[in-house]
Amino acid sequence: MGTIWIPGAERLGDGSIGGAMDSPSKPGRATWHSTESGAGNASFNAVAAYLIRIGAEPHVLYDPTTDRLGQFGPLNQSARALRNDGATRTNRTGKVNIQIEVLARAATPFTAYWKPGKNFRALMAAIRSWGVPDRFPMGALAGRYADPAAKRTRSVWLDQGGHYGHCNVPGNDHWDPGKISVSALFAAAPVGAPKPAPAKPQPVALAPFPGTAWFKYEPRSPLITAMGRRLVAEGYRGYKQGPGPKWTEADRAAYAWWQRKLGYSGSDADGWPGASSWAKLRVPKS
Numbered sequence: 001m002g003t004i005w006i007p008g009a010e011r012l013g014d015g016s017i018g019g020a021m022d023s024p025s026k027p028g029r030a031t032w033h034s035t036e037s038g039a040g041n042a043s044f045n046a047v048a049a050y051l052i053r054i055g056a057e058p059h060v061l062y063d064p065t066t067d068r069l070g071q072f073g074p075l076n077q078s079a080r081a082l083r084n085d086g087a088t089r090t091n092r093t094g095k096v097n098i099q100i101e102v103l104a105r106a107a108t109p110f111t112a113y114w115k116p117g118k119n120f121r122a123l124m125a126a127i128r129s130w131g132v133p134d135r136f137p138m139g140a141l142a143g144r145y146a147d148p149a150a151k152r153t154r155s156v157w158l159d160q161g162g163h164y165g166h167c168n169v170p171g172n173d174h175w176d177p178g179k180i181s182v183s184a185l186f187a188a189a190p191v192g193a194p195k196p197a198p199a200k201p202q203p204v205a206l207a208p209f210p211g212t213a214w215f216k217y218e219p220r221s222p223l224i225t226a227m228g229r230r231l232v233a234e235g236y237r238g239y240k241q242g243p244g245p246k247w248t249e250a251d252r253a254a255y256a257w258w259q260r261k262l263g264y265s266g267s268d269a270d271g272w273p274g275a276s277s278w279a280k281l282r283v284p285k286s
């Protein structure tokens with residue numbers, strides 16, 4: 001379930017404009033209109049009242065010059081700004097058909113001069129909350145009345161989610177919202193920055209094997225301490241003190257335990273570290 005009432009939008013009318021969608025299993029869409037009027041608060045109020053009076057409400061009314069947003073009815077029900085396409089009730093096509101009337105004129109595309117703000121972003125977030133993708137599946141918007149570039153293909157309208165102009169709706173002849181910039185539309189409401197990927201565990205820098213002979217000189221080194229800590233981490237419980245930093249018979253006994261644990265026996269489990277058991281112990285570089 002997506003957003004039904006857009007946060008921050010003012011309520012217009014009595015909140016009841018339509019009903020259930022006819023094809024709720026079809027993808028959601030948004031349909032853009034222009035009111036063919038001026039903008040500003042006086043126009044906003046007059047157009048809202050007019051749309052209510054004639055019963056042609058969209059879901060929302062948007063002023064591109066002030067970012068003012070009003071909502072007539074719930075987004076999960078139909079609006080009334082489209083003509084039917086024969087028996088197909090275009091207002092009720094899809095999971096949602098969110099209709100936006102922009103206070104603008106088709107001949108002067110609003111994205112050329114608008115000032116989108118947080119209400120526009122809230123509108124786009126609400127549209128996206130219904131899974132409507134950021135695309136215009138019908139392709140070009142109309143640049144003039146009866147522009148042949150603007151398609152009204154029925155199969156696309158019925159089956160494809162995304163954004164449409166009124167100019168793209170089958171059975172309708174209006175050419176609004178004009179040739180608005182599709183890229184500007186989406187860019188004005190960037191999808192939240194992708195969440196940072198969970199931090200990967202830091203790869204541990206491992207201490208290279210110093211050679212078996214090195215241990216036989218009874219070294220005193222932080223490497224012996226690191227080695228012993230790894231043996232304890234692996235389950236060795238025989239250290240009375242230490243481990244490290246000086247190599248002692250206690251370390252040799254501990255290491256023999258590790259070799260036996262790995263399955264070595266005899267001289268392969270004599271407590272003197274070898275390259276392969278060392279690699280498996282993964283002693284961090286100290």
Ligand SMILES: [Zn+2]
Binds near residue numbers: 032033166
């Ligand atoms: Zn329209």
